[in-house]
Amino acid sequence: MSSVKILNCPSLPNIPWQERPEGDRHDSPVWRYSENPIIGRNPIPGVARVFNSAAAPLGDGFVALFRGERLNGIPMIYLGRSRDGIHWDIDPEMVPFTDEAGAPLMPRYAYDPRLVKVEDAWYAMWCQDNYGASIGMARTTDFKTFTRLENPFIPFNRNAVLFPRRVNGRYLLLSRPSDGGHTPFGDIWLSQSPDMKFWGMHRHVMSSGDKWWESVKIGSGAAPIETSEGWLLFYHGASSTCSGFVYSFGAAILDIDEPSRVKYRCANFLLTPEEWYEEKGFVPSVCFPCATLQDPDTGRIAIYYGAADTYLAMAFTRVDELVDYIKANSDVSESDAEPGLR
Ligand code: BMA
Numbered sequence: 001m002s003s004v005k006i007l008n009c010p011s012l013p014n015i016p017w018q019e020r021p022e023g024d025r026h027d028s029p030v031w032r033y034s035e036n037p038i039i040g041r042n043p044i045p046g047v048a049r050v051f052n053s054a055a056a057p058l059g060d061g062f063v064a065l066f067r068g069e070r071l072n073g074i075p076m077i078y079l080g081r082s083r084d085g086i087h088w089d090i091d092p093e094m095v096p097f098t099d100e101a102g103a104p105l106m107p108r109y110a111y112d113p114r115l116v117k118v119e120d121a122w123y124a125m126w127c128q129d130n131y132g133a134s135i136g137m138a139r140t141t142d143f144k145t146f147t148r149l150e151n152p153f154i155p156f157n158r159n160a161v162l163f164p165r166r167v168n169g170r171y172l173l174l175s176r177p178s179d180g181g182h183t184p185f186g187d188i189w190l191s192q193s194p195d196m197k198f199w200g201m202h203r204h205v206m207s208s209g210d211k212w213w214e215s216v217k218i219g220s221g222a223a224p225i226e227t228s229e230g231w232l233l234f235y236h237g238a239s240s241t242c243s244g245f246v247y248s249f250g251a252a253i254l255d256i257d258e259p260s261r262v263k264y265r266c267a268n269f270l271l272t273p274e275e276w277y278e279e280k281g282f283v284p285s286v287c288f289p290c291a292t293l294q295d296p297d298t299g300r301i302a303i304y305y306g307a308a309d310t311y312l313a314m315a316f317t318r319v320d321e322l323v324d325y326i327k328a329n330s331d332v333s334e335s336d337a338e339p340g341l342r
Contacts, residue, residue: 004323005228006296008165012057015295016085016302018316029321030270030303035086037277037311039066044090046071047078049282051306054115054222054291055085056122062293063143065113065124066090067306069282075111077126079143085293085302086314095124097138097146105148107136112306114290116162116223118171123149123196125160125173132180135160137196152191152199156180159188159219159236164226167259171196174205174220174233182245186217188235190260190340203260203340206252208237209333213248213269216240221249221289222303229323230256230263234289234303237269247286248272249305251326252336260340264330270322271305271315281308294319 020031039050047068055064062085068078077095080088099105107128114125121141128136132155138146152160156178163172170192178186187208192201208217214237224231231254238245248269255261273285289305299319307313 002320002324004299004320006294006299006319007226007228009226009294009296010057011297012293012295013297014060014084015293015298015300016314017300020316028268028270029325030315030317032271032275033086033314033316036275036313037307038086038314039088039312041310044068044078044092046092047090049310050078050090050312051309052112052288052290053304053306053312054113054124055082055293055304056115056117056291057293058143061085063115064088064291064304065095065115065126066312067111067113067126068094069309074109076107077110077113077124095146097148099148102145110136112159112288112290114161114223116164118162118164118166123162125162127158127160130155132156133158133178135175139196150197152193153177156183158183159221161220161223163224163231163259167257170194170201172259173199174224176217176219178217184216184240186219188218188220204335204338204342205254205260205340206262206265206336207333209265209336211237211267211331213237213239213246213272214250216245221305222292224254224259225292225294225301225319226256227253227319227323229327230254231259232319232323234270234292236288244284245286246273247288249287249289251322253323253326258339261338262332262336264326265332265336266326267329267331270317273308275307275313277311277313278307281310283309287313
């Protein structure tokens with residue numbers, strides 16, 4: 001086993017964790033939490049399903065932004081708190097987004113939130129209507145007020161995730177340009193900003209590729225984790241079947257100083273729908289990661305993923321085992337390895 005390290009990340013001794021079950025026959029170094037799903041149907045009044053959601057450490061516990069599907073079918077973002085990262089208290093009110101002057105500025109819908117701490121604040125990003133599906137962003141320091149930032153992109157775009165620190169002095173945001181529907185295509189892109197207001201210097205990162213599990217489209221999942229081998233990125237990939245898309249997730253490692261270059265990319269998925277809560281639900285056969293927690297002292301990583309657009313589930317891995325597996329099964333295309341500028 002190699003000795004890959006998680007870098008520039010505070011210790012998290014209370015990371016939710018469960019060892020890999022004895023006799024697990026999966027080849028992948030990622031295993032599921034035995035008590036999945038961690039959030040079931042109708043978790044709070046007015047919300048039918050919670051799935052693709054993001055958690056982060058806060059104080060001696062955890063905080064999360066949940067995608068809550070309301071009874072009218074419209075998704076919005078809800079806040080939750082937890083002592084152990086597994087059992088959650090979800091606020092019954094939607095997250096109250098405001099403009100800079102403090103006036104309400106609620107999105108018409110909001111889904112697939114990510115939550116990333118950068119310097120002294122937390123940033124939420126999600127998909128919302130901006131005269132077409134695109135990315136919304138907000139900043140908070142207290143989880144009471146959420147101040148909207150400028151929308152980083154014009155439509156259509158989804159799956160935005162910030163890096164947890166600046167690289168070469170600039171904030172970095174991954175995203176996936178899309179269409180206004182169910183998008184039968186899609187690559188991951190990197191955009192850069194000096195101030196989280198103006199985004200540019202766009203670079204292509206990786207293509208949907210020739211592996212069948214991710215042949216239709218890919219999209220970044222959790223915020224990249226800084227490691228001694230590069231930025232570890234969990235991402236989802238969709239394959240096309242007679243009965244629709246199947247969403248699995250995999251991982252790649254991006255160059256630390258030039259993250260539009262892919263160093264290693266796992267040819268195999270790490271997790272694909274096979275449990276009842278992943279195969280059966282509002283949208284069958286979906287595993288959709290939006291966040292991780294990690295502890296640099298033990299190398300433990302806990303992954304939060306939405307299952308079948310109905311449940312929230314967790315999986316676990318260890319950074320050294322995972323990076324070894326990605327490297328041993330890596331297949332990087334020419335366009336992945338390039339700087340992404342033509
Ligand atoms: C994607 C997104 C996700 C969803 C997935 C499967 O396009 O809309 O929110 O989980 O489809 O339905």
